[in-house]
Amino acid sequence: xxxxxxxxxxxxxxxxxxxxxxxxxxxxxxxxxxxxxxxxxxxxxxxxxxxxxxxxxxxxxxxxxxxxxxxxxxxxxxxxxxxxxxxxxxxxxxxxxxxxxxxxxxxxxxxxxxxxxxxxxxxxxxxxxxxxxxxxxxxxxxxxxxxxxxxxxxxxxxxxxxxxxxxxxxxxxxxxxxxxxxxxxxxxxxxxxxxxxxxxxxxxxxxxxxxxxxxxxxxxxxxxxxxxxxxxxxxxxxxxxxxxxxxxxxxxxxxxxxxxxxxxxxxxxxxxxxxxxxxxxxxxxxxxxxxxxxxxxxxxxxxxxxxxxxxxxxxxxxxxxxxxxxxxxxxxxxxxxxxxxxxxxxxxxxxxxxxxxxxxxxxxxxxxxxxxxxxxxxxxxxxxxxxxxxxxxxxxxxxxxxxxxxxxxxxxxxxxxxxxxxxxxxxxxxxxxxxxxxxxxxxxxxxxxxxxxxxxxxxxxxxxxxxxxxxxxxxxxxxxxxxxxxxxxxxxxxxxxxxxxxxxxxxxxxxxxxxxxxxxxxxxxxxxxxxxxxxxxxxxxxxxxxxxxxxxxxxxxxxxxxxxxxx
Numbered sequence: 001x002x003x004x005x006x007x008x009x010x011x012x013x014x015x016x017x018x019x020x021x022x023x024x025x026x027x028x029x030x031x032x033x034x035x036x037x038x039x040x041x042x043x044x045x046x047x048x049x050x051x052x053x054x055x056x057x058x059x060x061x062x063x064x065x066x067x068x069x070x071x072x073x074x075x076x077x078x079x080x081x082x083x084x085x086x087x088x089x090x091x092x093x094x095x096x097x098x099x100x101x102x103x104x105x106x107x108x109x110x111x112x113x114x115x116x117x118x119x120x121x122x123x124x125x126x127x128x129x130x131x132x133x134x135x136x137x138x139x140x141x142x143x144x145x146x147x148x149x150x151x152x153x154x155x156x157x158x159x160x161x162x163x164x165x166x167x168x169x170x171x172x173x174x175x176x177x178x179x180x181x182x183x184x185x186x187x188x189x190x191x192x193x194x195x196x197x198x199x200x201x202x203x204x205x206x207x208x209x210x211x212x213x214x215x216x217x218x219x220x221x222x223x224x225x226x227x228x229x230x231x232x233x234x235x236x237x238x239x240x241x242x243x244x245x246x247x248x249x250x251x252x253x254x255x256x257x258x259x260x261x262x263x264x265x266x267x268x269x270x271x272x273x274x275x276x277x278x279x280x281x282x283x284x285x286x287x288x289x290x291x292x293x294x295x296x297x298x299x300x301x302x303x304x305x306x307x308x309x310x311x312x313x314x315x316x317x318x319x320x321x322x323x324x325x326x327x328x329x330x331x332x333x334x335x336x337x338x339x340x341x342x343x344x345x346x347x348x349x350x351x352x353x354x355x356x357x358x359x360x361x362x363x364x365x366x367x368x369x370x371x372x373x374x375x376x377x378x379x380x381x382x383x384x385x386x387x388x389x390x391x392x393x394x395x396x397x398x399x400x401x402x403x404x405x406x407x408x409x410x411x412x413x414x415x416x417x418x419x420x421x422x423x424x425x426x427x428x429x430x431x432x433x434x435x436x437x438x439x440x441x442x443x444x445x446x447x448x449x450x451x452x453x454x455x456x457x458x459x460x461x462x463x464x465x466x467x468x469x470x471x472x473x474x475x476x477x478x479x480x481x482x483x484x485x486x487x488x489x490x491x492x493x494x495x496x497x498x499x500x501x502x503x504x505x506x507x508x509x510x511x512x513x514x515x516x517x518x519x520x521x522x523x524x525x526x527x528x529x530x531x532x533x534x535x536x537x538x539x540x541x542x543x544x545x546x547x548x549x550x551x552x553x554x555x556x557x558x559x560x561x562x563x564x565x566x567x
Contacts, residue, residue, distance in 0.1 A: 008067055008097040011143040013195040017099065019234055024303050024347045028195060035337050036145075036305050036348030037389060038074030038101070039066065039363075042355035042370040056089040058372040062354065063089075065375040067096040070386045071393040074145060076101040076307065076350045082111070082134035087141075094143040101202065101307075101350070102138055104131045104147040104173070113150060113169060115159040119434035123165035128442035131169065132176045135199045139180070146200035146236055148307075149173065153203075154223065156210045160431055167227055168439040170201055174234045175443040177201075203227055204238035204307035207266070214428055216262065217269040218295040222424050224270075228302045229418035238307025240352075241266070244332045245311035247322045251332075251341050255320055263335065263342065270300055270345045296424060298417045306336060306349040312360040313381065327380045330388040337392045351385055 017026050017034050025031035042062065066072045075093070080086060080103055093100055105111045111130040114122050131149070138144040149169050154160045177199040185197075209219035224237050243262040248255035252264050260275075268275055276289040310328060317325045336346040352361050355370045363385060364376035418436065425431045 011094040011097055011099065013142045016142045016196050017145050017200070019198070019200045019236060019303055022300050022303055022345065024236070024305075033338065034347065035343070036074045036099075036350065037072055037337065037393065038076055038348065038350035039070075039072050039385075040308060040350055040353030040356055041075040041077050042353075042372075043079045045369065045372045056086075056092070058370075058374070059089050060092045061373075061375050063093055063096055063098060066354075067098060069378075071389050073097065074099045074101060074348075074350065076148075077103060078151075078356065079103070079107075081106065081109075082130060082137050090138075090141045090143065094141065099143045099145040100141075101145050102134070102147050103151075104134050104149050104201070105151075106130070113153065113162070113165060115153045115155070115162045117165075118161040119164035120168075120439050122162040123168050123440065125440075125442050127169060128172050131173050135173065135177055135180065139184075139196060139199060142196070144199075146202045147173075148202045148204060148238070151204045151307075152206045152240060154210075155206055155208075157429065157431075160210065160425075160429070161433065163226060164434045164436055164439050166203060167436060168441065170203065170227060170231070170235065172441055172443040173199075173201055174231060177234060179443075198234050200234055200236055202236040202238050202305070202307065204240055207239050207241040207243065207262070211429070214295065215265065217266040218428075220266065221269050221296050222421070222428065224300065224302075224304075225296055225298045225417060225421035226425060228300075229298075229421050231302060235302045237302050237304050239266075239304065240308035241306050242308075242311050242352075245315045245318070246320060247317055247329050247331070248320055251335055263332065267342050267345065269295065270304065272297065272299065295428075296421075298420060300345055303347045304345055305347050308352040309336075309349040310352045310361060314360050324380070328384060330385045333385075333388045334392040334395070339395065340392075 014028050015026050017024050018031075020031075024034040024036070026034040041059075044058065063075070066075070075098055077100060082104075090100060105113050105127075109130075110126040111134075113127055116122075131147070134147060138147070150166050153166055154163050180199075181197050205220060205223045207220060208216050214222070220239055228235055228237060241262070246255040249261055252261060253259065254261050265275065272294050274294055275292045277292050278287050279290055280287045309332070310330075313326045313328060316328050317323075330351070333349065333351075334340050335342045336349050337343060340346075351363070354364055355362055355376065363379055363382035364370075365379045366376045370376060422433065422436075425433065
């Protein structure tokens with residue numbers, strides 16, 4: 001097969017990918033839908049900075065291999081440390097026309113979000129500080145597509161107790177991103193490179209259910225509803241899907257030609273369509289189809305990407321007569337790209353993987369694990385992948401529907417569906433999650449906040465802030481919803497937590513507190529009045545308590561105190 005030519009152009013600030021409602025778009029004034037054509041990138045065997053003379057040479061070599069041999073436009077990274085400098089790697093990727101999905105968590109260190117801990121303990125302040133530092137570090141790289149805040153964290157019923165931590169981390173970083181953008185816009189109003197208005201965030205869930213009460217597609221939908229509620233056009237929902245394990249299956253049916261495929265079921269669930277369930281009569285054997293209503297009526301309002309896609313090679317064509325066995329054909333790729341059957345709700349994929357996941361998912365041969373230096377030789381799995389991607393890219397390029405102007409893009413209302421999402425989790429899984437309104441919020445908008453001080457707050461350098469008359473001007477450009485909470489707001493400002501209600505004290509509450517304070521003061525006054533009276537009448541002598549409270553004896557007549565003392 002003749003492969004599609006791999007035309008590459010550098011990614012500039014004009015090509016920053018933006019989240020608009022349930023799709024991704026690229027372009028500044030006129031936009032085109034963006035589809036992720038990605039691959040899971042290998043992890044380095046050692047930290048790149050440990051080899052300063054050869055920093056990132058291995059990663060850059062793999063980038064060039066993918067750019068020369070495939071139509072890949074995104075790589076997903078799994079191990080990066082925001083305390084290190086990845087400028088060389090990110091700039092190389094940008095020159096090759098490749099976007100990067102970066103992780104905003106770590107396996108150890110400050111960026112840990114532990115699924116073993118319940119909320120709110122699973123969300124420490126140092127995690128927020130790490131994530132906000134990452135956003136600042138990657139902000140100026142136009143080819144950083146999004147930051148991944150978690151990967152399959154809620155993978156069983158126990159781990160689901162950490163869900164409020166994921167949601168809180170997402171909300172806090174969303175607010176930080178918007179505030180950071182506002183301040184940079186104020187300080188660099190004339191900077192033509194200042195095109196990024198937000199830093200998209202992604203969570204990757206597994207295409208599976210933690211128990212038998214819900215099917216995998218239904219479990220995905222209720223997870224999406226919970227995390228996406230009240231987001232502000234900044235969230236991408238990732239699905240790690242390992243199905244499509246046969247060359248015989250189609251989009252609609254599995255290889256038996258009867259049972260509905262997992263891709264079709266997922267598409268119907270995401271688009272709000274009802275399903276059917278086949279019931280067989282135990283006596284007659286007669287089969288009847290029974291309609292099943294959608295698990296959720298909440299619409300999808302965020303982009304969806306298959307953040308890991310690909311069946312285990314150990315399962316591919318295992319149960320049929322097709323040869324060769326255990327070599328994936330990647331025929332599902334066109335389904336999630338432009339013009340595909342799922343492209344109305346799915347905006348692309350990340351194939352799993354170049355090297356990770358062991359032999360069951362590895363596309364490349366050679367060493368058992370990548371050495372961090374040389375590119376790996378391809379296996380037949382990789383050849384099938386690049387051919388399917390090339391063909392799908394050629395078709396989608398030919399099917400050019402032109403630019404989409406800003407005012408033509410449908411802006412969906414950002415309704416608050418959190419209450420319904422939480423109720424559904426309680427209904428189907430009997431989950432009693434920690435209330436989002438009680439979760440800590442580490443987002444602060446004070447200009448003097450330690451996270452935004454020089455030199456960390458690099459973008460607001462001395463030269464940049466020279467364009468700003470004073471700090472108050474920067475503050476005045478910050479929307480009211482982003483400013484620090486009022487002193488009477490003792491939990492969260494409205495909007496930082498999707499489930500939270502306005503916690504500002506009402507006038508009736510203030511009246512009650514005032515009444516309670518007066519009552520306490522009255523009781524204390526009665527006590528001291530009676531004490532003074534007893535001393536005055538000589539009913540008891542002055543004791544050590546009275547003497548130790550000499551400062552309070554202004555309550556006593558001076559003559560009484562002296563006369564009693566001398567008696």
